[in-house]
Amino acid sequence: MTGAQLEKILKKHDNQSSNILAILQDIQASENYLPRKTLEEVSQRLLVPLTQIYHLATFYRTFSLTPRGRHVVTVCTGTACHVKGAASILNNLERELKVQPGETTTNKEYTLETVNCLGSCALAPLVVIDGTYHGRMLGTTVLSMLKGEKKGASKKS
Amino acid sequence: MHLKSPDDLEQFRTRILEKRKAQDTKKRVVLCTGTGCRGAGALDVYDAFKKALGNKSDIEFKTTCCHGFCERGPITIIEPEGIFYQRVTPETVPQIIAETVKKDQMIEELLYQDPQTEEAIPAEKDIPFYKKQNRLVFGHNRLIDPTQIEDYLAVGGYQALVKALFSMSPEEIIAEVKSSGLRGRGGGGFPAGRKWESCSQAPGDVRYVICNCDEGxxxxxxxxSLMEGNPHRVLEGMIIGAYAIGAHEGYVYVRHEYPLAVENVGIAIEQAHKMGFLGENILGSGFDFDVTISKGGGAFVAGESTALMASIEGYVAEPRAKYIHTVESGLWDKPTNLNNVETWANVPVIIEKGAEWYSKIGTEGSKGTKIFSLVGKINNTGLIEVPMGMTLREIVYDIGGGIPDGKRFKAVQTGGPSGGCIPEEMLDLPVDFDALTEAGSMMGSGGMIVMDESTCMVDVAKYFTNFLKDESCGKCTSCRDGTLRMYEILDRITKGEGKEGDIELLEEIGWTTTEASLCALGGTAANPVLSTIRYFRDEYEAHIKDKRCPAGVCPALITYTIDAEACIACGKCKKECPTKAITGEKKVPHEIVQAKCIKCGTCKEVCPVDAVKVE
Known part of the structure; x- marks a missing residue:
């Protein structure tokens, strides 16, 4: 992240340390993760100890301290999705991508994530690939979708 | 347009209504573009309507957010007749315009069909899903484009605010909310009026009100869905509350997983500012109030009031001890009143129609209506709003349409991760705050997950305990370690390594977790385990003693086999099996080599004739 970009974000939040969460959210949205160098700068600018920023960054699920893959695959593991088979979809993806939730494949192609509920329970079980919702998934359809064979109810959202 | 007095507002409202009256009899197309319908493709349908109608069309096309019947999305209503079209696709849009909008002809395939009578039902109001509901809070959603404040004004919006600001004193408002019997809809069920009163009487000049939309x-x-679909109603409730309590600043705390809610409430705040419902000297009353949005970071515990306030202040969302009440010392140590979205949305109707009218709805200890999200193994997934006291049976069967695929109902889980499971024998339980707590569960924020015979209750308990161990903030040992140890024991049981005494040990840890934790998350974290043991002890015993999962869910305790007689030897399972565990040729029934099988269920999923059996 360039100095000017960070400057813009800090200004938007009045350079206020109490707005730290919103500032980190904006950095995450722009960079897809929280680069160490940027966090060090934020720490110095707002006079917030780096340990406190680290505390926040590891506490909240939305933040990542490592770069994420080109594609983010998110399996909803909310209760409705769970009782409709989300666990088996997640297992299939773990096996296929050879990563655990929260990890990125070695070729930086995919990051596998879980989310606790997206409130689209009528579409359970739900998988989100790069922000696109794919509802009423099956373990096999999600794999063929990753391989580029588009199946299932895929809609922009 | 900045409204400076109640008269300004009424004149403006009259103009809107007159303009709309002229259009009342004309055809209008209403499309739901709430998150549920979006997931089902509503934005593609939106594009199709836009394209088909063009820019110069005299047919009004309106988008709203959630109507509730998400199972049938994307939903389109053709007004003024109120024709309900379900699962609309972009391909059917030209037909809808050509036949229904222009020629008044109904398209049978798009109508909802009663699963029992197989009769097509044209009007929304006649559909069984809607019939038994009382949509006091949620009902306006289908009439409102959340980005248009005029829509909210057209249904009488901000009328309650005028009444509160100009003909009631703060004390009178609090008394009204108290006698309405409104209880917090976020989980605890604490009487809202009492909370307001304590906050208003707490010493100090600066007070805050907060709307909790960290629906975790x-x-x-x-x-x-309320925040997305009718944000002005929530704001109106907050402004009334702030006036009654004496607060001039408010916060709306929204989960970051809800981008559309953040967007819509942001638009609403901006519009309310422009028109004079927020800011200085609201409608000329002399009362000032402003609202800021704060976005959550994805932590379940942030929905707990003290943790949420810590998060707004820029810290990690960790709860603190409850003996210091937030109504006296909350956000930045100032008196703070926090209510959840649905609670705030109930306030305008209480002020407008009066506590006496409101308290006639519901049961002795729980007044008004409650919105539930009816999900899981149920035919009609969606949001429903019913009077407190309706029985679970009416909710599951009359509104929810029963269990899919002719399967048998097993339990309904209420109250979120820290709620409990209610078994079939208790289907006639009237649903309100007290009855649910007595049954070992709780109201929570109103999630209702239906489970059938193919849901394993030990697996469900493990699922929730896993969730809670991850989301426990770690402050209290009882919660941090209690949830972890319970999870380890449940994990063992589901892997066939359960032993005599495990159930008793779970009960003991559960009791300790409940008693020794500071906040409600820890205090209720054992509910999923304790309630499933209470009602489904036999399933636990089957796992521990017989090494058997009766529902056929826990991989270590089940085997997949192929019924040789039913198998048509099509080769589908053989092709898809990730471990090549299936043998068999064309015309030779397939077989699963158990040593290679990882029990992923792929074969059962792809089998066209249901020949794969689980035992």
């Missing part, structure tokens, strides 16, 4: 309970999404 998986399976519950009514707060999101």
């Amino acid at each position: 309970d998986p399976g519950a999404y009514m707060d999101r």
Whole structure:
């Protein structure tokens, strides 16, 4: 992240340390993760100890301290999705991508994530690939979708 | 347009209504573009309507957010007749315009069909899903484009605010909310009026009000749908509350997983500012109030009031001890009143129609209506709003349409991760705050997850305990270690390594977790385990003693086999099996080599004739 970009974000939040969460959210949205160098700068600018920023960054699920893959695959593991088979979809993806939730494949192609509920329970079980919702998934359809064979109810959202 | 007095507002409202009256009899197309319908493709349908109608069309095309019947999305209503079209696709849009809008002809395939009578039902109001509901809070959603404040004004919006600001004193408002019997809809069920009163009487000049939209309970999404679909109603409730309590600043705390809710409430705040419902000297009353949005970071515990306030202040969302009340010392140590979205949305109707009218709805101890999200193994997934006291049976069968695929109902889980499971024998339980607590569960924010015979209750308990161990903030040993140890024991049991005494040990840890934790998350974290043991002890015993999962869910305790007689030897399972564990040729029934099988269920999923059996 360039100095000017960070400057813009800090200004938007009045350079206020109490707005730290919103500032980190904006950095995450722009960079897809929280680069160490940027966090060090934020720490110095707002006079917030780096340990406190680290505390926040590891506490909240939305933040990542490592770069994420080109594609983010998110399996909803909310209760409705769970009782409709989300666990088996997640297992299939773990096996296929050879990563655990929260990890990125070695070729930086995919990051596998879980989310606790997206409130689209009528579409359970739900998988989100790069922000696109794919509802009423099956373990096999999600794999063929990753391989580029588009199946299932895929809609922009 | 900045409104400076109640008269200004009424004149403006009259103009809107007159303009609309002229259009009342004309055809209008209403499309739901709430998150549920979006997931089902509503934005593609939106594009199709835009394209088909063009720019110069005299047919009004309107988008709203959630109507509730998400199972049937994307939903389109043709007004003024109120024709309900379900699962609309972009391909059917030209037909809808050509036949229904222009020629008044109904398209049979798009109508909802009663599963029992197989009769097509044209009007929304006649559909069984809607019939038994009382949509006091949620009902306006289908009439409102959340980005248009005029829509909210047209249904009488901000009328309650005028009444509160100009003909009631703060004390009178609090008395009204108290006698309405409104209880907090976010989980605890604390009487809202009493909370307001304590906050208003706490010493200090600066006070805050907060709207909690950190709806973290998986399976519950009514707060999101209200915030997305009718944000002005929530704001109106907050402004009234702030006036009664004496607060001039408010916060709306929204989960970051709800981008549309953040967007819509942001637009609403801006519009309310422009028109004079927020800011200085609201409608000329002399009362000032402003609202700021704060976005959550994805932590379940942030929905707990003290943790949420810590998060707004820029810290990690960790709860603190409850003996210091937030109504006296909350956000930045100032008196703070926090209510959830649905609670705030109930306030305008209480002020407008009066406590006496409101308290006639519901039961002795729980007044008004409650929105539930009815999800899981149920035919009609969606959001429902019913009077407190309706029985679970009416909810599951009359509104929810029963269990899919002719399977048998097993339990309904209420109250989110820290709620409990209610078994079939208790289907006639009237649903309100006290009855649910007595049954070992709780109201929570209103998630209702239906489970059938193919749901394993030990697996469900493990699922929730896993969730809670991850989401426990770690401050209290009882919660941090209690949830972890319970999870380890449940994990063993589901892997066939359960032993005599495990159930008793779970009960003991559960009791300790409940008693020794500071906040409600820890205090209720054992509910999923304790309630499933209470009602489904035999399933636990089957796992521990017989090494058997009766529902056929826990991989270590089940085997997949192929019924040789039913198998048509099509080769599908053989092709898809990730471990090549299936043998057999064309015309030779397939077989599963158990040593290679990883029990992923792929074969059962792809089998066209249901020949794969689980035992």
